[in-house]
Amino acid sequence: MNExxxxxxxxxxxxxxxxxxxxxxxxxxxxxxxxxxLRLPKVTGYVLxxxxxxxxxxxxxxxxFITQSRVFVDIALGxxxxxxxxxxxxxxxxxxxxxxxxxxxxxxxxFVFVLGMLVLLGIDPLIAALVxxxxxxxxxxxxxxxxxxxxAEGQVVExxxxxxALNSIMAFLAVxxxxxxxxxxxxxxxxxxxxxxxxxLAGSLLIGLAGGYLLLGLxxxxxxxxxxxxxxxxxxxxxxVGIAQVLKxxxxxxxxxxxxxxxxxxxxxxxEVDLLGTGRLFIIxxxxxxxxxxxxxxxxxxxxxxxxxxxxxxxxKAIALTALASTSGISWQKALWISxxxxxxxxxxxxxxxDVAAMYPELGAQLTQIVYAAVAILEIIGPIAVQFALRMSNxxxxxxxxxxxxxxxxxx
Amino acid sequence: MxxxxxxxxxxxPDAGDEMNFRASRALSMGVELELQxxxxxxxxxxxxxxxxxxLLQSVKCPGEIKPEITEGMIELNSSVHERYETxxxxxxxxRDVLVRQADRLNLGIAGGGTHPFHRWSExxxxxxxxxxxxxxxxxxxxxxxxxFGQHIHLGCPSGDDAVYLLHRMSxxxxxxxxxxxxxxxxxxxxxxxxxxxxxxxxxFPLSGCMPFVQSWAEFEAYFNRMKGFxxxxxxxxxxxxxxxxxxYGTIExxxxxxxxxxxxxxxxxxxxxxxxxxxxxxxxTQPIRxxxxxxxxxxxxxxxxxxxxxxxxxxxxxxxxxxxxxxxTLDLLxxxxxxxxxxxxxxxxxxxxxxxxxxxxxxxxxxxxHGALSSVVNRQCAAWRGET
Numbered sequence: 001m002n003e004x005x006x007x008x009x010x011x012x013x014x015x016x017x018x019x020x021x022x023x024x025x026x027x028x029x030x031x032x033x034x035x036x037x038l039r040l041p042k043v044t045g046y047v048l049x050x051x052x053x054x055x056x057x058x059x060x061x062x063x064x065f066i067t068q069s070r071v072f073v074d075i076a077l078g079x080x081x082x083x084x085x086x087x088x089x090x091x092x093x094x095x096x097x098x099x100x101x102x103x104x105x106x107x108x109x110x111f112v113f114v115l116g117m118l119v120l121l122g123i124d125p126l127i128a129a130l131v132x133x134x135x136x137x138x139x140x141x142x143x144x145x146x147x148x149x150x151x152a153e154g155q156v157v158e159x160x161x162x163x164x165a166l167n168s169i170m171a172f173l174a175v176x177x178x179x180x181x182x183x184x185x186x187x188x189x190x191x192x193x194x195x196x197x198x199x200x201l202a203g204s205l206l207i208g209l210a211g212g213y214l215l216l217g218l219x220x221x222x223x224x225x226x227x228x229x230x231x232x233x234x235x236x237x238x239x240x241v242g243i244a245q246v247l248k249x250x251x252x253x254x255x256x257x258x259x260x261x262x263x264x265x266x267x268x269x270x271x272e273v274d275l276l277g278t279g280r281l282f283i284i285x286x287x288x289x290x291x292x293x294x295x296x297x298x299x300x301x302x303x304x305x306x307x308x309x310x311x312x313x314x315x316x317k318a319i320a321l322t323a324l325a326s327t328s329g330i331s332w333q334k335a336l337w338i339s340x341x342x343x344x345x346x347x348x349x350x351x352x353x354x355d356v357a358a359m360y361p362e363l364g365a366q367l368t369q370i371v372y373a374a375v376a377i378l379e380i381i382g383p384i385a386v387q388f389a390l391r392m393s394n395x396x397x398x399x400x401x402x403x404x405x406x407x408x409x410x411x412x
Numbered sequence: 413m414x415x416x417x418x419x420x421x422x423x424x425p426d427a428g429d430e431m432n433f434r435a436s437r438a439l440s441m442g443v444e445l446e447l448q449x450x451x452x453x454x455x456x457x458x459x460x461x462x463x464x465x466x467l468l469q470s471v472k473c474p475g476e477i478k479p480e481i482t483e484g485m486i487e488l489n490s491s492v493h494e495r496y497e498t499x500x501x502x503x504x505x506x507r508d509v510l511v512r513q514a515d516r517l518n519l520g521i522a523g524g525g526t527h528p529f530h531r532w533s534e535x536x537x538x539x540x541x542x543x544x545x546x547x548x549x550x551x552x553x554x555x556x557x558x559x560f561g562q563h564i565h566l567g568c569p570s571g572d573d574a575v576y577l578l579h580r581m582s583x584x585x586x587x588x589x590x591x592x593x594x595x596x597x598x599x600x601x602x603x604x605x606x607x608x609x610x611x612x613x614x615x616f617p618l619s620g621c622m623p624f625v626q627s628w629a630e631f632e633a634y635f636n637r638m639k640g641f642x643x644x645x646x647x648x649x650x651x652x653x654x655x656x657x658x659x660y661g662t663i664e665x666x667x668x669x670x671x672x673x674x675x676x677x678x679x680x681x682x683x684x685x686x687x688x689x690x691x692x693x694x695x696x697t698q699p700i701r702x703x704x705x706x707x708x709x710x711x712x713x714x715x716x717x718x719x720x721x722x723x724x725x726x727x728x729x730x731x732x733x734x735x736x737x738x739x740x741t742l743d744l745l746x747x748x749x750x751x752x753x754x755x756x757x758x759x760x761x762x763x764x765x766x767x768x769x770x771x772x773x774x775x776x777x778x779x780x781x782h783g784a785l786s787s788v789v790n791r792q793c794a795a796w797r798g799e800t
Contacts, residue, residue, distance in 0.1 A: 089452060092518040153451065155463050158518055224783035263453075271784055272454040329467055329516040395459075398536075 019065055020072065020285065026053070027284035041146050041383040046284055048380070050291020061292050069289050076282035077141065078241040078255055079234070079275045084140035085208075085259020087161035098328035099159060102321055102335075103166035106342070107136045110167070110316035111174065117312040118370075121305060126185070127367050130178050130356060134349045134371060135313045137171035138164045139382065140256075142344035145283060146386040148276050154395035155330050160341045163321070165256055168346070172250060175352055176200055182356070203249040208257020211240040215258070216266045230273045252348070290347045290379055298372035306373035310343075317342050333393070340389040344382030349375050421642035422649050423545055431632050433574065436492075436567030436661030439689045441499065443681050444563040445488045445670050446480055448522040448792075449514070455789035457484030457530045457558070460519045461538060467516065473509040474502050481543045482535040482558045484527070486510075492567070496685070496754045500678035504798075507674045511797055520793035523677075524775065525560055525595030525609035525669025528785040532556045532599070542648075553616060559609040562592060562668035564681050566688045567661055571628025573692070574656045578622060578663045579699030580691040581684075582707065585653055585667055586714035586723055587741065590734050591761060592668035592680055593718050594771035597785060606718035606772045609669050610711075618644070619651040624701050631656070653711075672771050672795040679757035686745050686754045702726040718770045735765045 030049035031042035053061040093100045114135045118128035143164050147157050176197035183193045215236040222228040237255065244254040276283065299306070318339035325335035353371040390396040451458040461483045468477050476489040488506050493499040507521075514521050532555045537547045547554040568574040593606035605611070613619055625631045638644045647657060655664045665684055671677045706724045713721030719735040742762050749758045764770070778788045 086453070089518055092452070092515075095515040096518075154459060155517060158451075272786065329513075330463070331466060334463075394462075 016068060019068060023061070023069070023285050023288055024281060027288045031284065041387045042149050043142055043145050043287055043383040044380060046287035047291035047294075047383070050288040051294055051296065051380075052291075053288075054292025054294070056292075056294065056296045061288070066289055066292055069285055072282045072285040073289050074241050074245070074251075075238065076279060076286035077251065078237040079279040080141040080144055080283065080286075081252060081255035082233075082237050082259040083275055084144050084161060084165055085256040085261075086263045087158065088165055088256070088260040088263060090260075090264045092158075093162075096329060098324060099162055100166065102159070102324040102328050103163040104170070105320035105324060106163055106317040106339075107167040107170040108316075109320040110313045111136050113312040113316035114309055117308055118305075121308065123305075123366060123370075126178070126182060130175060130182070131309065131367060131370055133171055133174035133178050134352055135171075135309060135345070135374070136174060137168045137346055137349065138342045139344040139346035140164050140168060141283075141286065141346070142379075142382050143341060143386055145276070145287075146383050147390065150387060150390050150396035152390045152396040154393070156334050156337050156341065156390065156393045156395050159328075159330070160338050160389075163317075163338060163342060165260075167317075167342070168252060169256065172253060173197070173201070179356070200250050201253065203247060204244065204253035205257050207240055207244050207247075207249060207254040208261055211236050211254070211258045212261025212265060215262055219266075219271075224271060229271050230275075230278070233273060233275065293347065293350065294376045294379060295350075295372040296376055298369050299376055302369035302373035303377075305370050306377060309370060309374050310377060314339060314343065337389040337393040341386045343378060343385040345375050345378040347375060347379065419642070421639075422549075422645040423541065431635060431658055433568075433571035433628060433656075433658040434661035435569050437494065438567060438569050438573070438692060439685050440492050440494055440567035441681050441685045442492050442565040442660070442662070443490045443499065443503065443677055444565075445503075445523075445674075445677055446560040446562070447486050447488060447510075447670060447796075448524065448527055448560055448789075449484050449486055450520040450522055450527075450789055450793065452518050452520050452793075455520065455786040455793075457482075457527050457535070458519055459483040459536055460514075460517060461486050463517055464510075464514060464519060467513045468509070471509060471513060473506055475506045477506070477510065479538050479540070481538060481546060481554065483538050484530070484535060485558060485560065486521075492565075495752070496678060496682040496757055499681060500675060500757075503674040503678055507796070507798075520789070521796050522789055522792035523560070523594065523670045523672040523796050524771075524789075524792050525593070525607055526598050526612075527558065527560075528597035528775070528788055529600040530558065532558060550616070553612075556612050556615070559595070559612050560670040561609065561613075561666060562670050562677055562680065564588075564665040564668065564684045565657065565660060565662040566665070566684060568663060569661075571631070571656070571658065574658075574661075574663050575625060575628055575631055576699065577688060577692055578654050578656060579624070579703065580697070581654055581663065581665065581688065582621065582699075583703050583726060584687060584741070585665075585707070586710045586721070586734055587738050588665060588680065588684070589667050589711065589714035590718045590721065590770065591683070591738070591764065592671055592676075592771075593715070594669040594671060594775065596772040596776055597779075597788070600785065602776070602779075605716050606770055607669050607715045610667065610715050613651060613666075616651045618649055620653070621704060621707060622650075622652055622654065622656070624699075624704060669771075672774070672792055673798065674796075676760075676771070679760050682749075682754040682757035683761055686749045686752055686758065687741065689752065690745055690748055697727065700726060718772065719765060719768045735768050738765045 027046045027049055031045035034040045034045035035042050052058060055062055111132045115128050115132040118131060119125055143160060180193035180197055215233060218232045219229055222232055240254050240258050241251055244251045318336060321335040321339050322332045325332040349371050353368045357368045449458050449460045449464060450456060461479050464486060465479055475491050478487045480487050488510065490499060490502050510521055535555045535558050537543050568577055589607055595607050595609040596602060596605065598608040623634055625634055644650065653667045655666060657664050668680055703726045706726045710723055714734060721734045723732055723734045723737045742758060749755050775788055778791045779785065
């Protein structure tokens with residue numbers, strides 16, 4: 001036996017705790033620092049930190065660690081998507097269906113514009129359709145976190161979240177259907193091409209529904225104290241995420257559904273709890289991982305097409321939303337700010353593109369380049385755009401430094 | 413925030429001799445209601461007034477809808493009415509327009525004298541010169557002034573009549589406080605008061621009562637002295653419980669909490685009108701200074717205990733409960749209310765008095781039932797819409 005056995009072996013094997021702590025500290029500093037110095041959204045700080053320490057640059061936070069962070073990322077996503085779902089108010093949509101119509105129109109027009117533009121640029125139509133489907137979506141996580149950090153509220157906030165949820169669902173549906181189409185053209189059986197999207201949709205909705213009823217029942221049992229309700233809510237969210245993953249269903253749809261069900265079925269017993277305040281721990285990790293996963297070299301290969309995609313996507317949403325602005329009860333200026341707030345694109349787009357590329361390499365290469373590049377651009381400027389939109393529409397709380405009670409501009 | 417000069421007088425209103433009392437039909441009435449605009453997620457006060465007013469611009473509506481000092485408030489004004497039936501009909505119509513537009517924005521409208529859990533520090537001041545002035549001068553009081561009241565206007569044929577009626581009506585102010593009380597919760601706590609709203613009003617230096625002047629000329633002299641001191645520039649600077657409004661030709665009763673429904677608001681106006689008509693015609697009793705000696709005591713009792721509070725009659729020196737005093741007054745008014753068409757609202761008031769309760773107690777019962785103040789506000793919104 002060696003006399004020095006009590007000493008730790010070198011090199012050290014850092015566990016998850018060290019990883020989590022280091023990420024949290026670094027992310028927090030990056031977020032707060034950038035906010036204080038440049039007034040940029042904290043989310044951008046987290047993402048940029050991820051870019052810097054990730055495989056693209058320093059590679060301190062390499063692929064191994066990215067995989068290790070999976071749990072934290074899932075927890076964060078669960079909370080964010082649940083909160084996003086809680087913005088969906090069916091009573092409102094019943095009283096003012098134009099809000100929904102505007103959201104659907106935004107998704108459809110974005111799809112059409114992106115599809116058209118990509119085809120014009122000579123991209124294979126099926127690939128273009130898949131990209132267009134992905135491009136319909138907006139990242140609920142980014143939009144929600146910026147809203148939250150600015151303590152924003154108002155029509156732009158409420159409608160932006162509605163459009164985000166609608167477009168994410170539409171994108172999901174479009175991509176699953178188109179993917180089935182892809183399977184068909186590569187001669188996979190019709191039944192499995194139909195069964196898969198059906199399974200995904202029905203299964204995810206079911207998880208959301210079941211989880212919602214469970215949560216409401218527990219909330220009633222536990223009583224109105226916020227502390228108790230918080231625990232119950234987080235527990236059910238985590239269960240929903242885990243079960244959706246095991247059953248190979250959509251975490252996005254399940255959790256949106258969960259949030260929406262709890263919002264709409266019982267307003268009197270489930271309290272509003274501050275999920276994202278405590279959840280920030282995990283949310284920092286989420287966005288650092290997002291930053292680390294960005295493929296910046298794709299910008300070189302697919303940068304221009306990606307820019308065109310971004311412009312077409314913005315154009316589609318902006319035209320749809322401003323056209324329906326006054327019918328749905330807001331000014332066209334506010335509708336424009338909603339469109340700007342729709343810029344962020346979800347990192348899950350990368351996952352989708354990656355999956356397609358894995359199955360169909362000859363088609364996939366083009367697809368992934370464009371999507372990676374677009375996501376890279378939007379993960380960085382997206383949060384800034386949302387912050388800009390919320391400030392310009394006067395829905396963000398003025399900075400505390402500006403003095404409480406400063407006069408607001410009346411909008412529009 | 414621009415620095416304010418503490419010695420500068422308030423901004424003066426636009427031209428026109430404000431103190432010229434415009435003759436009005438005796439005991440015509442009008443109602444102003446300050447309402448809460450809440451978001452339908454956590455039922456906290458929203459900042460939705462600008463969005464709501466934007467929509468209301470292009471919609472036809474009787475009466476008038478105006479912004480108030482903070483963005484979570486909105487003010488509903490009726491037109492002038494001779495009779496209760498037309499008033500209540502118009503208020504319901506305005507309410508319907510307001511609710512329909514608020515629905516488009518997913519905003520809730522609620523009555524009640526305070527928002528039960530809103531933190532005053534989170535409010536934003538509406539953009540406008542007078543509001544900015546108040547915010548600069550009064551500091552945190554301006555934000556705390558996010559309280560919601562009903563103002564009842566009663567027409568008077570002359571300034572002298574207005575002074576007379578005001579002093580006679582002062583004895584009955586505790587009635588209006590106790591009957592309308594609907595602000596038991598403030599800043600998330602049970603204040604133990606029936607109406608905690610009036611404590612906020614009382615914090616302003618220019619609150620209280622009109623001095624015991626005997627004629628309009630005497631009042632004008634007083635006003636000009638105050639103006640000369642630079643303390644006030646217009647009638648708006650006084651936050652009295654009852655205040656003359658010369659440009660409308662009315663006296664304005666300002667102590668009521670906004671009730672939870674327009675029907676209750678119309679009922680309170682009807683009571684004021686019937687009572688005012690009685691006081692106006694019955695000149696056998698004159699105003700006495702003693703009213704103002706017991707005024708603060710009676711007022712506190714009404715705010716704190718509502719109809720169960722103690723009332724000291726300044727004319728007879730007798731003590732009785734407030735609900736007994738209201739009942740006696742209702743008995744006095746029964747013939748007159750038949751002639752004026754206010755029997756129905758006064759019957760509702762009589763019923764409330766018999767149960768010795770208030771909307772404040774109703775709010776407390778909702779809290780008891782649901783355990784959360786956000787649910788209480790949820791119920792307030794339903795009550796405002798006319799759903800039970």
